[in-house]
Amino acid sequence: MVNATPDLSVKLGKLRLAYPTLMGSGCYGSGEEFAPFADLSKIGGIVLKSVTRLPRLGNPTPRLVHTPAGMLNAIGLQNPGIEWYLERELHKYRGRPCKIIGSVAGFSLDDYSYVSQRLAERDEIEAIELNVSCPNVASEGETFGCDPDLTERVVAAARATTDKTLIVKLSPNVTDITAVARQAERAGADALAVVNTVRGMAIDVDRWRPRLGNVTGGLSGPAIRPIAVLAVYEVAQAVGIPIVGQGGIETVTDALEFFLAGATAISIGTANFTDPRIPERIAAELRSYLTRRNLSSISEIVGQANAGITSAHQYEGDEG
């Protein structure tokens, strides 16, 4: 094995990815926007912008604020609605050299099952991600992901509509993310995306107003990485299904933190705004990392930061 190039491919349920890197929903458009700068054949797949049943104009502007080592966004799920989307958008994704994953957002159980079904019918779409954790839509969106039982029902409803890989994207804005994760798994999720953005806010001190048109937004980027790594670490101990780790991944070191915490794949969002070459660079550097350590596959490091350390240390932590 030592001399063979290490295998970066991973599986999320039925979905096989040549690279363990997805581009985060809402951050990468349809891929075509980045194609002039990035080699789409060197990424695992693209998670499309979340789509809803009805068209949404989205939130008022400003929609973005740069914050220390991160960014607040409140796009508000601007999208043309599922019908228009299927008719006039989806064809764009044909023939992309990477996997295409549809993302579904909604405000009722019906929304989620209807949109999941319509999307999953289409063969451009190879998997479905349920966004039950968008913090930017006057909270209904997020309530699903913040309540284990609602999450279970939404997931079950979507699960019933398709056999394609179903990824459920969890919110970090909860007291116990493992409770939500367990319910999602029980309801039939094939994988979990951990985590969506952290709720936050910035204020314009000159004009005495929130800096975002929507007042509050979702924090992404390196600032939230420690929060996301912990979420992956805890969820990995709570469920048996694969995890797509995300939150502030910009370098191979960052990516490795997520794999070692228990992620089977990673998702890169905001880092594409820093440098569109980052996903390809991370894939290449993951390969050399594995080679240096004589490892034959990325799967060999998944969850390795995990084994048995906790108890020992926490015992000692309680001393005194």
Place this chain on the structure above:
Amino acid sequence: MVNATPDLSVKLGKLRLAYPTLMGSGCYGSGEEFAPFADLSKIGGIVLKSVTRLPRLGNPTPRLVHTPAGMLNAIGLQNPGIEWYLERELHKYRGRPCKIIGSVAGFSLDDYSYVSQRLAERDEIEAIELNVSCPNVASEGETFGCDPDLTERVVAAARATTDKTLIVKLSPNVTDITAVARQAERAGADALAVVNTVRGMAIDVDRWRPRLGNVTGGLSGPAIRPIAVLAVYEVAQAVGIPIVGQGGIETVTDALEFFLAGATAISIGTANFTDPRIPERIAAELRSYLTRRNLSSISEIVGQANAGITSAHQYEGDEG
């Protein structure tokens, strides 16, 4: 008024602060460590390191990790225990030119009421802060602050032991911080400290182990500021008692965000690790900001980012 220098003094219950700046618990020692570099007569007060009933050796090392725009810490409440503390530590605080606030941590209702009472008896201590939100002690510590009812009972127990100002320090690691805030107010808190650190983790990708001896830690610094500003903004709309805003304050702009979000005072922790002159600089720059705007007191800007904007925007946010 225009020509008078603006008034920076604020009140938290009975406690009057000459400056609206507290030094965060656990970040400023007893003050004596910073005295050679900072003018303690130019800060409002120091919140002492949290003390428990029994001595605690604290967590194994490493206890700190630097992260993007922030820091993870897992000190584990190292402290000599209340008896030793009263006998051999407290005398140090006599004659400090700023207010001294004791911080109480514990693992049971008894702990909190016993330690609060013993501390409050001493006249070196001018107010009590209840740390029901320490993320670094194998979770018991935090469970109080993550459960509204437990919080209410802890606060009520401590409240019964003293008439001195009682500040309750809330955890951001909850689904709805306003629920905890309301219970703390109902139970008799005079003020709320918003927020403590956000739970996080970092992994050593060379050694495949958590970088903190305690595995998980609390994230502080500018990285969490948008999270903390939102928490203050939401809590300010949920309760009537004053708020001590904190989380990543490094500059006057950062401080202003918290005042405008609804904080009556602010607390500065990690920024003292960047530059010990920051608290004095912020106070001076707050004064010039108020002067430039012909404002006579800091209290005039508290909560000003707040009025009526929310609804308008969120309505529009739901369009489409």
Place this chain on the structure above:
Amino acid sequence: MGMMALDSHGRVHTTTVHARIDLATGVTLLTLEAPELAASVRPGQYLMAIPPSGESAATALAVYDVSGKHASILFFVTGKRTRDLATLTPGALLDVVGPLGNGFDCAGGERDVAIVAGGVGIASVWLCARALLARGARVRLFYGARTADLLVETQRFADAGCELVLTTDDGTRGERGLVTAALRAAAPPEAIFACGPSPMLRSVGEIANELAIPAQLSLEETFGCGVGGCWGCVVPLTASSVRAPGFPPAQRGGSDVVYARVCKEGPVFLADELRW
């Protein structure tokens, strides 16, 4: 009035800082050796500067000037990212993505045009001024800043043949007050090209619409991706605009609006298609 073809194909370029001039405290002009970029830029286009430190998002910056194999950027230090860029000295490498966006159409027939620039907006209009002068138009530059020091590069515009009308908020140079007041007071031009903060552009737009003068406005929204992928930089357009993206319009303020991306459909829009 026709605008140039939509969509432009930027690339990632690794450039070398050729020269650096500090025009004022916190205002830096960097000349980059970037042959392909320099060859392909059109007036009003911008680039995304990839942070040398590797931290934080790329920064949208207008391509200020081009000559031969050099392209230059002119920026004001307003926060972390521009502070990062301001640490660059000759010889340093800077990766940029560009040219991006749809810039000014300077090929119209107007003989008497006004360019309105506020603050950093000056960086977006030099190539436009040059193109307009080159085709023989009379070009009046209405240029405002907070204070005298921040009125940069005025000599360059004057030498090139622009007539300058300068304003400062504090009256330290030129007329005291807003640049839009100066525009209003002046004899109406046949066309307006403007770049600056939103409040300024809004009132330039109002003036243009009142006087029925065609106006091209280069907007400055906070960018995320800078290439059309995140819908973070949007501005409302009338649904009938040629630049309106193919999205179902929504009713707002009595007209059909669609959010367009400043980074992709813009940054230059016509005053009469904006619905802000």
Place this chain on the structure above:
Amino acid sequence: MGMMALDSHGRVHTTTVHARIDLATGVTLLTLEAPELAASVRPGQYLMAIPPSGESAATALAVYDVSGKHASILFFVTGKRTRDLATLTPGALLDVVGPLGNGFDCAGGERDVAIVAGGVGIASVWLCARALLARGARVRLFYGARTADLLVETQRFADAGCELVLTTDDGTRGERGLVTAALRAAAPPEAIFACGPSPMLRSVGEIANELAIPAQLSLEETFGCGVGGCWGCVVPLTASSVRAPGFPPAQRGGSDVVYARVCKEGPVFLADELRW
């Protein structure tokens, strides 16, 4: 063996970068004009460098050398903060807090001493070496690094009269292997002064304790405040140590231990008082 008086009074100093030398890629030597600091530093003390960018925590750096009104720092770029510092060029201002901590006691009577340095540890031992040589001791420097390029400033130590034993992990210079192996192989000194990564210091400590040689170890823990206020930088000491802070000890591994602050009680500790 006596150690110097505990506690030291640092101050905030605004210094000016006087000179900059890049010793290797990612290794920078900055000479600061800092008269008061230079006058008060003792071997093994450090300073906290306040980040020029204003972002992130201050960085603990040994005071490498002092002469006249100059004090210098020598650092390896390992992350954001040292990358920030590496942008400084002559003329730039750098605020520092220092001198801090309890350094090496070089006043002992030993005639034949070993200094052991690993990686950046070299920055903490030059003043110590100079003091030992000044009082006529034989000084052997055992100095190890990953690779040849990272063995910096060897000439300076040699010229001053140190006998050098160099090691590299990859064998590109000196003996291949760990510096502690070289120490073990050599004739035992009367005293050891060491600075480097924890694993190296642990084995230096073991060697010293086995051979009953007094050893002063300068520790490198991750710092928070750097001045004793946060208890983030601690190391376990035997409760009987003179440097043990007045705290109730706890049983661990059969002995009474107390956590001491590397920044305040240290950074230099005696091998036989450490309980790690």
